[in-house]
Structures are given as structure tokens and as C-alpha cells.
Amino acid sequence: MAGGSGSGALDSVSPPIQAFVQTMEAVLGDVAEGRAGEADIGPAAMNALAEVLAAPDLLTTAQCQGAADCYRRHLLYADPQGRFTALCLVWRPGQASVVHGHTAWCTVGVVSGVAHEERFDVVEDEDEGGVRAVHLVGRDADHRPGAVLMTRPGPDGVHRISNRGPDDLVSIHVYGRDLTVDPTLINVVYDE
Numbered sequence: 001m002a003g004g005s006g007s008g009a010l011d012s013v014s015p016p017i018q019a020f021v022q023t024m025e026a027v028l029g030d031v032a033e034g035r036a037g038e039a040d041i042g043p044a045a046m047n048a049l050a051e052v053l054a055a056p057d058l059l060t061t062a063q064c065q066g067a068a069d070c071y072r073r074h075l076l077y078a079d080p081q082g083r084f085t086a087l088c089l090v091w092r093p094g095q096a097s098v099v100h101g102h103t104a105w106c107t108v109g110v111v112s113g114v115a116h117e118e119r120f121d122v123v124e125d126e127d128e129g130g131v132r133a134v135h136l137v138g139r140d141a142d143h144r145p146g147a148v149l150m151t152r153p154g155p156d157g158v159h160r161i162s163n164r165g166p167d168d169l170v171s172i173h174v175y176g177r178d179l180t181v182d183p184t185l186i187n188v189v190y191d192e
């Protein structure tokens with residue numbers, strides 16, 4: 001993974017991430033056997049992430065290292081069956097994502113720093129054809145340590161995350177697909 005590090009092996013991840021993975025495996029097992037529905041997976045991931053965010057041994061020092069040019073992704077865990085991928089993202093002050101939607105469910109938990117989230121609506125672009133993203137004024141939110149947010153796949157979940165604070169932002173992102181080869185496969189990028 002570009003700029004990343006980490007492992008997909010369960011025995012090499014921290015105990016809190018192991019606990020998160022075990023909860024996810026239980027939920028996904030319930031879905032496979034008809035005891036829960038697909039729509040239950042994202043909210044369950046959100047709750048499981050909230051349980052471990054404050055654990056002091058959640059991340060290693062290496063997993064909290066940023067990069068000068070762009071926010072940095074560290075792979076934390078990849079489900080061997082490709083059902084979900086957990087990443088740690090480190091954002092230095094001033095770094096931001098592009099405006100993007102997602103190709104699968106996504107939940108984000110803030111470990112340290114403040115995640116500034118702008119939300120967008122997707123509209124037809126009469127001049128250019130296609131679509132563009134329009135900033136939803138008054139819908140910005142600051143997510144602080146312990147906060148967990150959920151975004152739906154498709155045009156309802158278009159946002160931009162940035163670090164506008166003075167300290168690094170460290171956030172954990174769990175996505176409902178295999179991203180071990182290319183983490184950008186989760187994103188659908190929009191023009192403003």
C-alpha cells in the first residue's frame with residue numbers, strides 16, 4: 001500500500017483491534033446465517049469501533065506517523081475474506097481529503113485531534129453535463145476524540161475531511177470492502 005504499513009494478520013494487531021475484528025466476525029457470521037441483515041453491518045462496525053477508540057494500546061507509534069505531502073494511510077487489518085478493511089489515517093495540520101463519496105459503507109472514529117467534516121449534495125451540472133458536489137452550508141461538523149461517524153455508500157454520503165487544528169489528527173477508518181491492493185477504490189471523487 002502506498003505510504004502505508006501494517007498487516008492483515010490478526011495475531012499481529014493490537015488487542016483492541018483484535019476485539020474489534022472479533023465483533024465484526026460475529027456480526028458478519030450472523031449476516032451469513034440470516035440472523036442479521038446487510039444493513040446491520042455498518043452500524044455494528046460503528047459501535048464496535050466506539051468501544052475501542054480510547055484504548056491506550058490501540059495504535060503503535062509507527063501507526064501514528066504522518067507524512068509531509070499528504071495524509072498518510074496505515075493498514076491495520078484486512079479481513080481475509082475481503083469483507084472489510086481497517087486503516088489508520090494520520091493528518092498533519094492543514095491536510096485534507098478530496099471531496100468524495102464511497103463505494104461501500106464506511107465508519108470513522110477519531111483517536112486524537114479534530115476531524116473537520118464538510119458535507120456535500122450531488123447535483124446535475126447543466127453547463128458541463130454530469131454531476132458536481134455542492135457544499136451544504138451549515139452542515140459542517142467537528143469530530144473530536146471518541147466520536148464515530150458513519151457514511152453511507154453513494155451520493156448521500158459525500159464529504160471532505162480535513163485537519164484544521166494545530167495538532168495531528170489520527171483517525172481509524174473501516175470500509176466494507178477489500179482495500180489491500182488500492183485503498184482509493186473506496187472513493188468516488190467529485191468536482192465542486
Ligand SMILES: [Fe+2]
Nearest residue numbers: 100102106159
Ligand atoms: Fe470518506
